[in-house]
Amino acid sequence: MQESIPTEKLPDDDVQPDLFHALPELHYPEEINAAVEMVDRHVEAGRGDSPAIVFEDEEISYAELQERVDRLANALLDLGVEPGDRVFVRFPNRPEYAVSCLATQKIGAITVPSMKLLRANEISYVVEDSGASVAIVYDDLLDELEIAREEHDLDSLEEIVVVEENDIEHDHHSYDDRIAAASPELTAPTTTRDDLVMIAYTSGTTGKPKGTVHTHRQMLAICDGYARYCLDPNPDDVFASNAPIAFTFGYGFEVAFPLRFGATTVLIQDPKPTDLLAAVDEHDVSMLASVPTAYNQLFAEHEDELEAADVSSLRRAVSAGEPLPPRTYEQIGEHFGVEASDGIGSTEMLHIFISHRYHDDMDPTATGFPVPGYEAKVIDTDTGEQLPRGEAGLLVVRGPTGVTYWGRPEKQAEAIYDGWSAPGDIYIHREDGRFEYVSRADDxxxxxxxxxxxxxxxxxxxxxxxxxxxxxxxxxxxxxxxxxxxxxxxxxxxxxxxxxxxxxxxxxxxxxxxxxxxxxxxxxxxxxxxxxxxxxxxxxxxxxxxxx
Missing domain, CATH: 3.30.300.30 (ANL, C-terminal domain)
Incomplete structure (x- = not known):
């Protein structure tokens, strides 16, 4: 286990989810690092000049991304960050967000992403609960963090590194200065596949955010399972989404998936639906991901822009975050000329675990099948028994990821049914094998x-x-x-x-x-x-x- 992780924050063995790795792609070596697999591997394979990130007028190659990651990793080591330490990261969708997460993970520390709209009270809880010792923050989002620090002490938080873009005064470390002073040559600590890579916080029905923990193996598994089989990605693909990178849905589509497969990600700082459309047109986006609300806004309010845009590069539009209405599915086909892929995932499970695979016959009335590597069933919550096909009940799943809460033993016990994880949704397992969404199981x-x-x-x-x-x-x-x-x-x-x-x-x-x-x-x-x-x-x- 990583050195500085408090063992009492992790669940007891009897309430751990059963994890298994049925796909051969998920049989990773004991020593592995997700950030190395997503960046260094491509440089070593001679693809260093390929574009990794596009942001505004800037194109960052894999070799350039590797240098930025290594410099920041060294800067974090110079600040005393050790394996197992938690690093709070707070940005809009910018390249520094991806660099900060990858640099943290590369040295065996743990990323704690923050939504940009969180207020001081919410920030203070996440920082205190995770025990984050360092924060990397965009200057325009610094104020709420400083209020949190002033009002709640935040004893664990020792250092703050600020990305300076808006001339906001502060007395913390400068991100650019730290990067410039750091060496591009990195000797990183060894990490193992079961070391923690991220603590992602999600709000539940109690109103108290829950930290969910994920490992290097799990971060790679969502790429080599869901992305590989449900998106069929290749290095020529260009990804874009308006989901915040702080959501695991956004992190997958804007960081993990494109970088795992040597593709390109287009980052948009504060994306509106029309910004996604412009990205498809200008950057030949082939993989688009959003929520039904954004698709609906685009179709209802921006007909002229839709007609003028060239969307011929698209080959898949993914929807998640809420159920995909059949009408929205139809409109995606009408306007984009591609089939929409619905999916259900959760912060607890890291990403999507039920969806149609890339070559399946799409059915807009159902979410789809278990993603390769997972299995799912519907149970009676009182007895725990599997229900017959066609009856609504609690969805439980198991596979390479599972519900694992940080320091929440009561919630952990509630989420595990004989080793199966319950993300909290009511589903029907249909006769055709597809799973049909009914509702959330909570408030x-x-x-x-x-x-x-x-x-x-x-x-x-x-x-x-x-x-x-x-x-x-x-x-x-x-x-x-x-x-x-x-x-x-x-x-x-x-x-x-x-x-x-x-x-x-x-x-x-x-x-x-x-x-x-x-x-x-x-x-x-x-x-x-x-x-x-x-x-x-x-x-x-x-x-x-x-x-x-």
């Missing part, structure tokens, strides 16, 4: 591809003096799949008008990531409760379904 709201915890939003709303009680659910929405909706019982004497609605929405935006705010607020005199006083969110969801 997680999936809106526009983002995961939002209803209880977390409730906690923030309850901080406001005007709120007596509240319940937050996902309400059906044609464009976003779901929106965050709050039912609020105001305090006595409070007038529930439009002014209060805007005030509550602004309060949430100022306290947690803005995408979590309730787009709709409905005021009630009472909330439905059980005899013991528990709010019955299921009745509120039923009410929304009737109204829809």
């Amino acid at each position: 997680l709201i999936i809106t526009g591809g983002n995961n939002v915890s209803g209880p977390e939003v409730e906690d923030v709303l309850l901080e406001h003096d005007a709120v007596y009680q509240t319940a937050v659910i996902g309400a059906p929405d044609e464009e976003r799949g779901q929106i965050v909706k709050a039912y609020v019982v105001p305090e006595d004497g409070v007038d529930p008008d439009d002014v209060l609605t805007r005030e509550l929405q602004d309060h949430v935006k100022a306290s947690i990531a803005p995408y979590k705010y309730p787009r709709e607020i409905e005021y009630l005199e009472t909330l439905p409760t059980t005899e013991t006083g528990k709010i019955q969110r299921s009745k509120l969801r039923e009410r929304e379904d009737v109204d829809a």
Whole structure:
């Protein structure tokens, strides 16, 4: 085990997922490093001049990427980073994000990615829980980290390295200065396939983020399993996505997959749907990945741009983050001339584990089959028994990745069923072998591809003096799949008008990531409760379904 990892943060053996490696591609040697496999291997094979990253007007070759990674790796070693140390990384989608993750992983340290919209309270929890000792951050995102450090001490955080692009004053290390002063010749510590490579945080129904741990072997396995068989990539491919690299979905499509296969990734700092379209046109993108909401916005609002763009380079459009509606599937075919590939994955499982394979007959009414290397079944949550085909139940899976929480023993025990991992979704295993999505098994709201915890939003709303009680659910929405909706019982004497609605929405935006705010607020005199006083969110969801 890596030197500085606290053993109490990892699950006991009896609640570990059963991992197996059925594909021959996943039989990696004991000593291996994901970053070396994604960068150095291509340089050693004579492909150093091939483009690895395209960003704005810049093209970074594999040889140039290797030098940047090695210089930053040496800079981190000079700051005292050791194998097993955690490095907090906070950027929009920029080359420095990929370089920072790869450099951290190359020296046996562990990347802790951060969404750029996280607020100080959320950042402080992630830094403290992970025990991150170093942060690498984009200067325009530094303020919330500094607030977190000032208000919460963050004892573990010893050093901050800042990428300077916006002339923001600070008294931390300069990323460019550290890179320039560091040697391009790296002697990296040895890593093994089961060493940790990333702790990715996800929000669950409790509102408290959960760290999920992943290894070098698992990072390579999502490439050599899902990507290889469901995307059929090759070095001529060009990848693009508007998913944040901080999401494991985005990290896979924008870093791991293209670099594993010697392809090119096009990074877009703050991508809008039309930016993806422009990337396809300008850079001959062949592999496009997004969420249904972004596809829907593109088709509904940008008809002229769609007609003018050359999308003939595309050969696959991937959708994930929320269920892919059949109509969106059809529109992708109509506008892009390619079949859409739906997929279900999770931060816990690292990436997609059910999808159609590249040469399968696509069926838009189902997510697909287990990705090669995985197996899946649907069980009764009370008995743990496998259900007959056609019956809805809890989806459980096993394969080269599995649910492994960082320091969350209760959640770990809840997520493992006799060695099988339960990502938390209700599915039907159909007679044709495909798996059909039904719903989430908990209160997680999936809106526009983002995961939002209803209880977390409730906690923030309850901080406001005007709120007596509240319940937050996902309400059906044609464009976003779901929106965050709050039912609020105001305090006595409070007038529930439009002014209060805007005030509550602004309060949430100022306290947690803005995408979590309730787009709709409905005021009630009472909330439905059980005899013991528990709010019955299921009745509120039923009410929304009737109204829809």
